[in-house]
Amino acid sequence: MAISGLYIDGAWREADREFEVTNPASGEVIATVSDGNQAHAEYAIQAASAAFKSWSQSTAYARAAILNKAYGLMLERKEELANLMTREQGKPLKAANNEVQYAADFLRWFAEEAVRNYGETIPSARADQRFIVRHEPVGVVAAITPWNYPISMLTRKLAPALAAGCTVVLKPAEATPLCAIEVFKILIEAGVPKGVINLVTFSKPKPIGEVFCSHPAIRKITFTGSTAVGKKLAQDAAPYLKRVSMELGGHAPFIVFDDADPVHAAKGASLVKFLNTGQACISPNRIFVQRKMLDPFIETLAQRIASMRTGNGLDPSNSIGPLVNQAAVSKVANQVDDALSKGAELVTGGHALNDGEFAGGHFYAPTLLNKVTEDMLIYREETFGPIAAVIPFDDQDEVIEKANDTHYGLAAYIYTQNLSRAMRTFEALNFGIVGINDINPTSAAAPFGGMKESGLGREGAREGMAEYLETKLGGFSV
Ligand code: ADP
Secondary structure: OOOOOOEEOOOOEEEEEEEEEEEOOOOOOEEEEEEEOHHHHHHHHHHHHHHHHHHEEEEEEHHHHHHHHHHHHHHHHHHHHHHHHHHHHHOOHHHHHHHHHHHHHHHHHHHHHHOOOOOEEOOOOOOOOOEEEEEEEEEEEEEEEEOOOOOOOHHHHHHHOOOHHOEEEEEEOOOOHHHHHHHHHHHHOOEEEEEEEEOOOOOOOHHHHHHHHHHOOEEEEEEEEEEEHHHHHHHHHHHOOEEEEEEEEOEEEEEEEOOOOOHHHHHHHHHEEEOOHHHOOEEEEEEEEEHHHHHHHHHHHHHHHHOOOOOOOOOOOOOOOOOOOOOHHHHHHHHHHHHHEEEEEEEEOOOOOHHHHOOOOOOOEEEEOOOOOOOOOHOOOOOOOOEEEEEEEEOHHHHHHHHHHOOOOEEEEEEOHHHHHHHHHHOOOOOOEEEEEOOOOOOOOEEOOOHHHHHEOOOOOOHHHHOOOEEEEEEEEO
């Protein structure tokens, strides 16, 4: 019997069809989930529309109380959620636990923000006039989320939307519906009323995207995923002038200057590059190392890679899990083969892992490439896999120009001990998030989002709630 992933108008619904969810570490089917259709999406939108009036008029304190309760429940269930995430998505248990904490943080942060949705009074040039500004929820929100962070990407959208007073229809990625179902169970148990949140699981996302973009009741689309799909959704939503928030791909530069500590920098690079097996939009795709630092940096990074064990994330001795599917393995292999054919140096890795404990899973060995050049695919294409690509450079202006030479603009990293160089480089990089001697510049309290083709809008922080609010001006003649 399929697990229902269709939570519509306050009840779990059935569908005629179902789809399988597999463990990427073994290929084993771990569940079957109901496969909705366009009619389910329309039903969910109607339910969210009907619930909007009462939810948007509830007090911010009532909404905050529900989000705080959900925060507590998520932490109580941290271990079981992490275990499910590892089986469904593949990341090692420790990383899965960290993600659940990060996901819960959004619930608490936006519970706190809900009650600080302040307005303004503005002085008028007319003695008989008063201006008042208030911020109102935008309406019904359609949310589409990815598989790589299958719990935190949901709360990063649901928590601010609910805090603002919006109602939501959410479509999770087809690879990770089980995590989404558990997040919904928590929100339901925390007291979110009927119709306010609706979950719709589908094996084929395209027709559902079309309903979301064209349905008149949807006032906002919030999406995290690839740049190609984000552009398509933004185009489809444009004729209706729906608001859009887009968290899309990245191609992060990681710059190591010659005054940095090469060991510290290589340690940082190994931690952030191999996080979630490289399947993160903030993953460093081009590691620029100033020539004087090259040898000690490569040596330390190679040593650290040698100490990482790849395998099923349920085994605590493994720190690198599988890729999401075989297509991801092929993409990574293609980038590595292309780089090697054009003269890159293979320091370690460079092959898929298929036999023995890896059989049935989607594994690729953590890989270090040196002397990567601009003509290689990996220099331009997002990798989304465990490949560290090192590019030697000579001077500061050159590296800033190279780092900015991409249509992406999400995350960048700088390693230097020179304060003015850190500040100048920070200012010169066209990226929405810059880590300076820091590989984790993310938090529920900090604005996350990209410039250029990495997206529109920000998530987390005050900005994250503003995405779900309209500004209304009142001009009073008195
Ligand atoms: P990835 O390539 O990393 O899987 P996608 O952008 O394809 O990234 O997927 C991110 C989310 O977008 C998933 O929930 C997926 O189902 C959804 N998605 C993919 N294609 C479409 C589409 N044409 N319309 C709506 N949603 C889509």
